[in-house]
Amino acid sequence: MTIEQIKQRFGIIGHSEQLNRAIDIAVQVAPTDLSVLITGESGSGKENMPQIIHQLSARKHNKYIAVNCGAIPEGTIDSELFGHEKGSFTGATDTRKGYFEVADGGTIFLDEVAELPLTTQVRLLRVLETGEFLKVGSSKPQKTNVRITAATNVNIPKAINENKFREDLYYRLNTVPIEVPPLRARKNDIHLLFRKFSADFADKYRMPSVQLTEEATVLLLKYRWPGNVRQLKNVTEQISVIEKHKLITAEVLLTYLPENSEASLPVLYSGDKDGMTERDILYKVLFDMKKDVADLKKVVFQVIKSDSKPNKEEINDQVFDRLYGEQDNLSSIERRLELAQFNEDKTQKRSNSNFTEDVVGFRKTDNPEEKNDYHEIVIEEEESLSISDTEKKLIKKALEKHGGKRKYAAEDLGISERTLYRKIKEYDIEQ
Numbered sequence: 388m389t390i391e392q393i394k395q396r397f398g399i400i401g402h403s404e405q406l407n408r409a410i411d412i413a414v415q416v417a418p419t420d421l422s423v424l425i426t427g428e429s430g431s432g433k434e435n436m437p438q439i440i441h442q443l444s445a446r447k448h449n450k451y452i453a454v455n456c457g458a459i460p461e462g463t464i465d466s467e468l469f470g471h472e473k474g475s476f477t478g479a480t481d482t483r484k485g486y487f488e489v490a491d492g493g494t495i496f497l498d499e500v501a502e503l504p505l506t507t508q509v510r511l512l513r514v515l516e517t518g519e520f521l522k523v524g525s526s527k528p529q530k531t532n533v534r535i536t537a538a539t540n541v542n543i544p545k546a547i548n549e550n551k552f553r554e555d556l557y558y559r560l561n562t563v564p565i566e567v568p569p570l571r572a573r574k575n576d577i578h579l580l581f582r583k584f585s586a587d588f589a590d591k592y593r594m595p596s597v598q599l600t601e602e603a604t605v606l607l608l609k610y611r612w613p614g615n616v617r618q619l620k621n622v623t624e625q626i627s628v629i630e631k632h633k634l635i636t637a638e639v640l641l642t643y644l645p646e647n648s649e650a651s652l653p654v655l656y657s658g659d660k661d662g663m664t665e666r667d668i669l670y671k672v673l674f675d676m677k678k679d680v681a682d683l684k685k686v687v688f689q690v691i692k693s694d695s696k697p698n699k700e701e702i703n704d705q706v707f708d709r710l711y712g713e714q715d716n717l718s719s720i721e722r723r724l725e726l727a728q729f730n731e732d733k734t735q736k737r738s739n740s741n742f743t744e745d746v747v748g749f750r751k752t753d754n755p756e757e758k759n760d761y762h763e764i765v766i767e768e769e770e771s772l773s774i775s776d777t778e779k780k781l782i783k784k785a786l787e788k789h790g791g792k793r794k795y796a797a798e799d800l801g802i803s804e805r806t807l808y809r810k811i812k813e814y815d816i817e818q
Contacts, residue, residue, distance in 0.1 A: 388443075390411060390414070393410055393439060396442075397438060397439060400579055401579065401580065402579075403572070405572060405573070410436075412565050413436045413443075413565060417442075417444045418443070418444060418445065420534050421562045421563050422536065423436070423536045423537070423560075424500075424538070424562075424563070424564050424565070425537065425538040425539075425565045425566075425567060426540070426565070426566050426567070427538075427569065428569045428613075428615055429540045429617070430570075430616055431567045431568065431569050431570065431615040431616060432615070432616050433498075434496070434498065434538070437496040437536040438451070438496075440534075440536055441494040441534075444534070446492065449492040449494075450492070450493035451494045452495050453498060454467070454468070454486055454495060454496065456500055457498075458499075461504050464504065465506070466523050468511075469485040469510060469520045469523060470488055470523070471525075472523065472524035475523050475525070479523075482522075485522065487520055488529065490531075490533050491531050492532055492533075493533065493534070494533070494534045494536060495534070495535055495536070496536045496537070496538070497511075497536070497537040498537075499538070499541075500538065501541035501546055505551075508556050514531065515535060515560070518530055518531060519531075537560050543557050543561075569612075569615055570619060574608055577607060577608055577612070577619065578599075580620075581619060581623055584619070584620050585597045585598075585626075592628060594627065595633045597623070597633045597634075598635065599634075600637065603636055603639070610644060622643050626639075626643055779816065782800065782811065782816060783816060785797075793807050793808060793811070
């Protein structure tokens with residue numbers, strides 16, 4: 388039997404390679420009695436795989452029982468799976484057979500197997516290893532010939548690390564692993580499934596089949612579908628029943644997607660940072676630089692007050708490290724502003740024989756007895772706080788550097804040519 392024939396028999400829609408691979412493994416392992424662990428996200432269609440395994444095995448004429456382990460209360464799960472003796476607990480008025488006894492010779496599918504309590508996991512491990520189990524309230528072991536298939540949407544290795552799942556049970560169940568892909572990994576199957584579901588619901592409710600516009604189809608494919616096939620089926624049914632107009636637009640489809648769907652859809656980057664304009668970002672950078680300079684004054688002053696004599700190169704290194712070592716995450720325009728400021732300061736230092744520093748200055752005394760000492764000169768004149776003046780100055784320098792060519796000047800400043808043109812007009816800069 389081919390994979391396409393199996394899909395038709397079990398109502399599986401899709402042509403994804405990952406889906407075909409999962410079906411192929413199920414077909415190959417079906418004739419054996421190996422235990423199988425099926426993994427995949429909730430709603431991805433894991434329940435189809437154990438049915439394929441059972442129907443293509445020698446056990447197909449015996450019972451197939453699917454058990455949702457997460458839906459059975461912890462206090463009764465042992466009784467449901469393994470049965471109980473009369474009087475074994477309050478309310479046990481009769482002896483009861485469990486699923487492992489009823490399905491003898493057949494297949495049991497344990498869905499959400501990671502939800503089993505640890506005590507029940509020990510019992511299940513014994514069945515897998517010896518084929519024996521004990522009813523609740525009984526000391527007499529019973530034999531069973533059951534093939535176990537299990538499924539989970541939980542990361543079992545993580546659950547093992549958290550002591551929520553037994554490692555030995557995991558390796559017994561995971562003899563043959565099958566991974567069912569999520570719907571978002573089957574992009575080409577999404578519209579195909581929607582059309583199949585819409586046709587089925589049209590027949591069920593005796594109404595025309597819904598169809599999607601081109602924009603709605605794009606939205607359908609871009610959405611992440613966290614609920615996978617189950618969610619897509621539910622949305623299709625809602626639209627089929629509620630909408631009177633059967634041609635569905637993107638606006639209509641969006642109303643049926645969860646409110647957090649925008650977070651799951653691709654968005655265009657506007658260029659703003661947290662709603663800040665380019666000028667706001669530039670202002671913030673300059674004020675941050677001002678704060679750094681104030682911090683530098685304190686650092687250098689502490690160096691001067693220390694017992695060791697200040698070294699001009701050491702202070703230069705501290706300034707350089709401060710400006711560059713802590714600013715690796717700035718944007719290109721921020722780094723250009725810092726570099727321009729640093730180069731300008733360095734040029735002024737080299738041209739001043741008395742080593743006058745913008746932050747803290749030093750000079751030698753005229754007293755011969757103190758010729759090797761340095762005295763502190765704190766510059767009283769406060770630097771300009773006008774951001775517009777600084778911005779205008781940088782633009783002029785860039786234009787002069789590139790001979791008035793706005794394209795290259797804009798690239799050097801790290802802004803767009805359009806923004807540069809606007810700023811030239813704004814500051815009335817002559818070219």
